[in-house]
Amino acid sequence: MKRIIVCVKPVPDPKHWDQVSMDPITQILRREGIPTIMNPLDRHALEEALKIKETQGTEVVLLSMAPPFATSILREGLARGADWAVLLSDPAFAGSDTLATAHILAAGFQWIGEPELVFCGNSSIDGSTAHIPSQLAEFLDLPNVMHVVGLDWLDENHMIITQKIERGHTKLKASPPILLSVRKELNKPRYIPFTGIMAAESKEIKVLSHANLGLDHTLIGLEGSPTKMAGLEIRRFERERERLEGSLEEIVQSLVDKIQLYGII
């Protein structure tokens, strides 16, 4: 196998989600001062690619569509072991929904050159739509298996994929080229080795703009995004409370009834 592309996305660190607030008028999330991390499932996607690299010497390329600050998570991916990275970044991409993003990422694939394997996280922890992998597979004309929790290679061209389904697992036999979207059960991502950090300094992060990709402007940004957000509200979760009234006997009886009703005993 020659090349694996791993899609990675910068997301706000969930440890700081209590600091995220929403501008009540513009309904835009305020995330100033919240650190950015690599989407956790993307680390599992990268780990699986690195395991193949170790046995087959395959080139691993990272691909991200994001603002320029995303170079920090790409550098981290390079330190973990990827070979080089491509960042698709342009103000024209701002406001892209999942469809427009998939168009842009697909153009990135064309630029890098066809891979045999593509790994994505199953979903990102911020948007959580889980749209991108399937949309991307459609544009790239690749088969897509989601919810991948196991990958066993029979030989360099045949794999058994374990896919999590609602009540259990399915096993699928597949061959590259294919796009796999992975869940966290798939593997335990490696830590960032210090030697990798040093090696990453000289690895390339290629930044490509709208002009480099030459996409039709109707496909990207707000213009290329059919998704329209109807509204955004902050939901508050509170315990349900109820005050039982009446005589002592009545209160105890209704408490017992409730305990039985909710199946507590």
Next chain:
Amino acid sequence: MDFRFSEKEDLLRKSVREFAENEIPTKIEAMEETGEFPTELLEPMGKLGITGVITPPEYGGVGLGYVARTIVLEELGRVCAAMPMAMQVHHMACANINDYGTDAQRGKYLPPLAKGETMGCVAVTDPTGGSDVVGMKTTAELKGDKYVLNGRKCFITNSHTSDFWVVIAKTEEGAKGLSAFIVDKDTPGARVGRKENKFGLRGANTGELVFDDCEVPRENLLGQEGGGLAVAIKTISETGRTGMAAVGLGILTAVYEEACKFASERTLYGKPISSLQAIQFYLAEIFSQLEICRLLCYRASWLRDQNMRCDNEAALAKYYTCEAAANAAKKAIEIHGAYGIMREYRIQRLLRDAMVTIPSGGTAEIAKVVLARAALAPFKTKS
């Protein structure tokens, strides 16, 4: 002057933080209970680069230097200070052998140390020594092609977990009569003595080494005969004190985080106590101490990386940071009220750990002796 960390250093911190937060917390309870160092973490720490962070690449290390080492120790210490305590002494053994070893000694000992396959320690203190290093009674007598060691070392970090020991012993009387030796733990006549039962840094193993007509081959002399004081002083003042300072810094970071978290969560009079000005002043003091100590610790390590003298700066960083960590932990316990002294809360461990850093690597008073000498140097009159 540039006070920023590089992208590489940020990534290093991220790497160690991720490792420490994932791998160490599940070990803490056992460390606290048994006083044993979790040796199963040596292999993953070796893989990551923690054990070999200052060892040059030609000897299997990653050779990232002292600022990097301080980042590593601080991040480990933020989660559990016993870990960097053990590591910092391990690094002292690496530095000793790298600085003073022959090619053969370096080739034999450094690669497994760097990879975490073996662990090392440095044994200077003996019951009659302590601050008075030259007052030690452990002796080494040359007989034929062997040195025969007799005596006892105490308060030695990694005593029971190390595969070999760098030992300072007397070959003659006086300051020029100390010599350093590499002693394999299985050498006949060498054994470990008691394990200390400390109230803090419990997961870092501390104990005795005993020498009873222990015959050490002559090629295990580290540096020159009579050069042992230099070996000890260079390692303690450069590697040991920057290391202890970093352990203190890790504790101080944890104290700061625990204090702010608790003060933001604890509600009294309908508001978090962080809105009380008295509590805010405590938090401001802790925060100031942390910022001051960061500057001191990283400056000392940076000087060492430039191969500049750093003994005064390292003594200052060590003394000031370890005291600051203990003082801040005490304040943070007060912020916690009664919760602060309960075992379930981490803050009480931070005070115990901080207290133990104070004598380790040289007491505060000894640091002040060094600093007073530095302070008075420009005013010295010829007498």
